[in-house]
Amino acid sequence: MKYVSKPVRKKDAFALLTGRPVYAEDIAGGDFLFVKVLKSPYANAIIEDIDITKAMEVRGIVKILTYKDVPQVRFTLAGQTYPEWSPYDRLILDRHVRFVGDAAAIVAGENERCVIQAMRRIKIKYKVLEPVLDFLEAKDNPVLVHPEDDWNPLVDAGGDNKRNLCAHGKDSSGDVNEVLSKCDYVVDETYHTQANQQTMMETFRTFTYFDAQNRLNVLSSTQVPFHVRRILSNALQIPKSRIKVIKPRIGGGYGAKQTAVCEVYPAIVTLITGRPAKIIYSRREAQITSSPRHEMQIRVRIGADKSGIIKAIDVYTISNTGAYGEHGPTTVGLSGHKSIPIYGKTEAFRFEYDVVYTNKMSSGAYRGYGATQGFFAVESAVDELAHKMGMDPVKLREMNIVKEGQIMPAYYGEPNTSCHLDKCIARAKEIIGYNENALRKDLGGGIVRGIGAAVAMQGSGISNVDMGSVTLKINDDGFYSMLIGATDMGTGCDTILAQIAAEVLMCPVENIAVFGVDTDASPYDSGSYASATTYVTGNAAVKTANALIEKIKTAGAKTLECHKEDCVFDGKSVTDKNTGKSVSLKDLANSNMASGFAIEATESFMSPVSPPPFMAGMAEIEIDTNTGKITPVNYAAVVDCGTVINTNLAKVQTEGGIAQGMGMALYENVHYGPDGQYYSKSFMQYKIPARTDVGNIHVEFDSSYEPSGPFGAKSIGEIVINTPSPAIANAVENAIGVRIRDLPITPEKVLKALWAKEKGIEVSSHES
Amino acid sequence: MFTANEYIKVKSFDEAYELNQKRTNKIVAGNMMLRLSHRKLNKAIDLSGLEADYILETESEFKIGCMCTLRDLEKNEAFAKCFGPDISEALGHIVGVQFRNSATVGGSIFGRFGFSDVLTYFLVLDTYVNLYKDGIVPLSEYAASDYDNDVIMEIIVNKDGRKAYYESFRLTDTDFPVISAAVGVHKKGRFFAIGARPAKARVIYADYSEFPEKLSPNEIASLAEYVSESFNYGTNIRAGAGYRKHIAKVLTERLLKKTGCEKP
Amino acid sequence: MKIRLKINGKDFAPHIYPSMILLDLLRDLGFKSVKRGCGTTNCGLCTIIMDNKSVLSCSVPAARADGKEIYTLEGFQDKAAEIAEFLADEGADQCGFCAPGFVMNVIALEKENPNPTEKEIDEYLVGNLCRCTGYMSQHRAMARYFAHKQKEA
Structure with a gap:
């Protein structure tokens, strides 16, 4: 292959690296009203009165909107295909504010300073209500987050607002209790993951x-x-x-921007005033009123027979969706549907979940989308099982992982069409120097090194839901325009999709100009999330390029005065194979400008399956047993994402996902105070890894060939965040014999667990 | 960011002091911390025109101008030669090079922040604050005092033969410390400072008559215990009080070993 | 109030308000490479060079820049393109939002220490946060860039 599986530079690389003005705030010039949202200081309250008279007197203030000024029809901010699984449970402004930071008023003025001044002058009388803050106490709590009668789920996800239930569900195969009761070894433990912020460098705007x-x-x-x-x-x-949406370059998303966190506020200001309006979230706003990862508590029961065959897995997840249901009913599904099927020899499984409302910030989509939480739990439990059995944890995995060709009952019964997970594990062991007898190395002075492993899978788009479309057309001199609706957010999909089309069209990648996204001009695409773009839209690119070749041949046949069936296209010209006469693409394109025949094609793709990528991650960490501090030293990651379309970009995706996963594993946590106020309001208090915090990350690929994927490709974007938390937790136990089931694995937790172990005390996993 | 009606680049410390007597006026040093406030100021007082960014070495002391940046101090070879190389350990984890190119020694000392690496470090040396009105005041006294309207002109560190050693414990490399710890080794005894407890650093002194110059491993442990017991600790999102106390002891032990006090 | 300063070699005399920060002034004047990432001096996106040192323009009062010589990435386009070659070859640009601040600090590093070790590179650039890359590709690119510069020298 000429353009696929190559380290092609991103089409926008030089614009980005030399600081060209390409992001939303850079290109939106002109006379915009500045919009800010006044936030509730209470976690649960009813607005009894709002007085805006003093605020309206501030010079430069144009409009202040309150709950009286907005449509009274509920909707969701979740970016999902219609009908959305997320319940319609919000208004632009509601009398009932449901978390610290919930919108109480929208203020628009000529500049930021007058808006801030006016916000201080708005007088609101709140009736303060008791909040529900502990998600484990939320279900059937007398305090209701959504007591309203117009709570409106479009899809029955098992929710009930009068029980603080956003969703409930259950899936099973076989009798899990029966099979577990016959197992020789059973682990039954409960794990807890925190809310994490995506912290893309460009906030919402x-x-x-x-x-x-x-x-x-x-x-x-x-x-x-x-x-x-x-x-x-x-x-x-x-x-x-009446609406057109345009996406410029994006400064990162990782799922955060799969929720329309800020769009409604300037939109309603423009609608009401007729004036252009802008909103730019400060980092503080992006930390306290955004769309972080769902906090989850996951109980895992996993059992094996004497020989080490995992017979049954039972997962029960409680997910905290916060004040609104964005992505609540769907993220939770991945906590079981991705983590259970990776073990292929189970006779029974059960997966049950409750998604609860609380008076905290609404959760959203964050890379991994529930699978990350599920893998922390299940992959931790698998290691606990191995320790109980006295078996090497990686060997236990090697014996049980799902193999190519198997049907996966816990993965909607889909077949495993492409899987090199066994090879990924083998190679990761080589890279990290895995030796089952030496998972612990004492370096002296209380410093201990440990190695821990985890495996993971994800999907490639949402089967039967996600759709991608591509339009290709030919221009003067034979260069192509490619119109897409998939959103490059730094991931490089503009380039990756062009590589795929170039491979089919047999032309250099530079010969394809990529345009995206404008909802008027771009063909429909559900968007860039769910690890969908390379697989779903990539398939659309293949289809479209092939359809375009047919059109090129049709036009060529007319020029050559022959039958289309006799025409051959080699990327540069169309040739009549009978006569040998040919016309160059350039001449064809130019003459076609006066032909009445459009050489362009649009094709869409939707997949009945979502072939999972697989990976093995192995962490080598150093623990200072004097302090409990964990330092990542080496991380080996071997990924099977099918054919790698862009070798550089796939590698960087992996490295980046692992670094984010390390932050989640070790320190990232959205801290709340006792009344639901935020402590993690800035990059001073919410620390993400810096370059000296990540150690050495070593990434390789072992590619299977996915028959349904474009040139054999699956997905890469999300799976890469799933292994660090469990691999590091497992490395901790291998190194010092303590098990941390509650993220993040802070030095204080490690040290306390170590002390408790020395004293022979069992510590609760919820000592956070 | 704060707002201000006027921004004044003062021509002298006299002018700075005069302006600083009004509560609504405020001195802008490196503007790293002040920028986080939403204070409404009348006048912002800028000292950057006073050429107070010097590091001067004399026979008996180092004088560090209040506007000297953390980065300049970190890179100053004469200072490191005199007091030991750990000055770069004390400053090197503070956010990043760009931050330390703006943050000033005067601003850090004036702030008397709980998390301050700078304050912890200087407390174990024979350090004085040269104030416009109150004159030369020992740093330990200044650190314990409340904010007032005086102006720090410079920091003076006496060359009394002391060397400073520094350690901090952080959750990430460039985070605020969970505990900061320093020891200053003098010919008669040792000075210990523990900061980020999360309260601001204080200093204590242990004479060689109590804990001799050379120590056995057990003596090191008990001195570290003594030091950590000499301070109170609190809890915030980074760590609990009990854990902090333990870390203070661990860091103090490490520092003692770093000083080469172990009995052969 | 009015100040005079040199930006990328050109004279400017803008009117500013007393508490304006340099980041806002630079963006208002059209230097859009300067990005705002955190507002608490933690991320490095707004890095510029003032009087030959890299600083965070979100913490510099615009009034303090009076009489100063300032550079943004717009003023180092050739250098940026040269460094970009190495980053683009690793796919290290990703979303690119942190790139201008990163490249500015690389330029500052090169001025201060044209022959850095890999550890020195990482320590110097530690104040430039990036959420996309996990830093490895930036690390590889910069190791190659500085090795290339030494070969050239």
């Missing part, structure tokens, strides 16, 4: 204005332009035909 046709234009840093169009239509109660 949106610019809105009316264009010449009086349509609402929305320039937004979003992963889901087409969903944003629907969300705004729902929120503002205006037809979708």
Whole structure:
């Protein structure tokens, strides 16, 4: 292959690296009203009165909106395909504010300073209610987060707002209790993962204005332009035909921008005032009113027979969706549906979950989307099982992992069509120097090294839901335009999709100009999330390029005055194989400008399956047993994402996901105070890894060939965050014999567990 | 960010002091911490025109201008030669090079922040604050005092033969410390400072008559115990009080070993 | 109030408000490479060079920049392109939002220490946060860049 499996540079690399003005805030020039949202200081309260008179007197203030000024129809901010699984449970502004930071008023003025001044002058009388803050106490709590009667789930996800239940579900195969009762070894433990912030460097931001046709234009840093169009239509109660969403370059997303966190606020200001409006979240706002990872508590029961065959897995997850249900009913599913099927010899499984509302920030989509939480629990439990059996934890995995060709009952009964997980494990062992008799190395002075492993899978798009489309057309001199609806957010999909099309069209990648995204011009795409783009939209790119070749041949046949069936296209010209006469693509494209025949094609793709990528991650850490501090030293990651389309970008995705996973494992945590206020409001208090914190990350690929993927490709974006938490937790136990079941694995937790072990005391995993 | 009606680059410390007597006026040093406040100031007082960014070595002391940046101090070879190389350990974990190119020694000392590596470090040396009105005041006294309207002109460190050793414990490499610890080794005894407890650093002194110059491993442990017991500790999102106390002991032991006090 | 300063070699005399920060002034003047990432001096996105040192423009009062010589990435386009070659070859640009601040600090490092070890590179750049890359590709690119510069020298 000429363009696939190559380290092609990103098309936008030089613009980004030399600081060209390409992001939303850089390109939105002009006379915008500055919009800010006044936030509730209470976790649960009813607005009894709002007085804006003093605030309206501030010079430069144009509009202040309260709950009285917005449509009274509930909607969701979750960027999902219609009908969304996330319940319609919000208003743009609600009298009932449900978390510290919930929107109480929208203020628009000529500049930021006058808006801030006006916000201080708005007088709100709150009736303060008792909040529900502990997610383990939320279900059937007398305090209801959503007591309203117009709570509106479009899909029955088992939720009940009168029980603080956003969703409930159960899936099983076989009799899990029966099989577990016959197991020789059973581990039954409970694990806890925290809310984490995606902390993309570019915060949420949106610019809105009316264009010449009086349509609402929305320039937004979003992963889901087409969903944003629907969300705004729902929120503002205006037809979708009046809205156009444009995505410029995006400064990172990782799922955060799969929720329309900020779009509604400037949009309603523009709608009401007619003036262009902008909102730019400060880091503080992005930390306290955004869309972090769902906090989860996961109980795992896992059993094996004497020989080490894992016979049954039972997972029960409680997920904290916070004040609103964005991505609540769906993220939780991955905590079981990805983590259970990776073990292929089970006779029974059960997966049950409750998703609860609390008076905390609404959760959202964060890379891994529930699978990350599930793998922390299950992969920790597998190691605990191995220790109980006195077996090497990696050997236990090698004996039990799912193999190519198997049906996966816990993965919607899908077949495992491509899987090199066994080879990934073998290679990761070599890289890290895995030796089952030496998972612990005492370096003296209380410093101990440990190695721990974990495996993971994810999906490639959402089967039967995610759709990608690509339009290709030929221009003068034979260069191509490729229009996509998938959103490059730094991941490089503009380049990756061009590589795929170039491979089919047999032309250099530079010969394809990529355009994305504008909801008027781009063909429909559900957006860049769920690890969908390379697989789903990539398949659409293959289909479209093939369809375009047919059109090129049709045009060639006309010029050559022969039958299309006799035409051959080699990327540069069309040739009549009978006569040998040929016409170059350049001449064909130029003459076609006066032909009445458009050489362009649009094709879409949706997959009935979601082939999982697999990976093995192995962490070598150093623990200072005097302090409990963990320092990552080496991390070996070997990924089977099918064919690697861009060798550089896949590697960087993996390295980046692992670093994020290390932050989650070791220190990242959205801290709340006793009344639901935030402690993690800035990068001073919410620490993400810096370059001296990650150690050495060694990434390799062992590619299977996925028959349904474009050139054999699966996905890469999300799976890469799933192994660090369990691998590090497992390394801790291998090194010093203590098990931390509660993320993050802070030095204090490690040291306390170590002391307790020395004293022979069992510590609770919930000592956070 | 704070707001201000006027921004004044003062021509002299006299002017700075005069302006600073009004509560609504405030001195802008490196503006690393002040920028985080939402204070409404009348006048912001800028000292950057006073050429107070010097590091001067004399026969008997080092004088560090209040506007000297942390980075300049960190890179100053004469200072490191005199007091030991750990000055770069004390400053090197503070956010990043760009931050330390703006953050000033005067601002750090004036702030008397709980998390301050700078304060912890200087407390174990024979350090004085040269204030415009109150004159030369020992740093330990200044650190314990409340904020007032005086102006720090410079920091003076006496060359009394002391060497400073520094350790900190952080959850990430560039985070605020969970505990900061320093020891200053003098010919008659040792000075110990523990900061980020999370309260601000204080200093204690242990004479060689109590804990001699050379120590056995057990004596090191009991001195470290003594030091950690001499301070009180609190809890915040980074760590609990009990854990901090333990870390203070661990770091003190490490520092003692670093000083080469172990009996052969 | 009015100040005078040199940005990328050109004279400017903008009107500012007393508590304006340099980051806002630079963006207002059209130097859009300067990005805001955190507002608490933690991320390094707003790195510029003032009087030959890299500083965080989010913490510099614009008034303090009076009489100063300032560089943003717009003023180092050739150098940026040269460094970009190495980053692009590793796919280290990713979302690119942290890139201008990163490249500015690389330029500052090179001025201060043209022959850094890999450890010195990491320590110097530690104040430049990046959430996409996990830093490894930036590390590889910079190790190669400085090795290349030494070969050239």
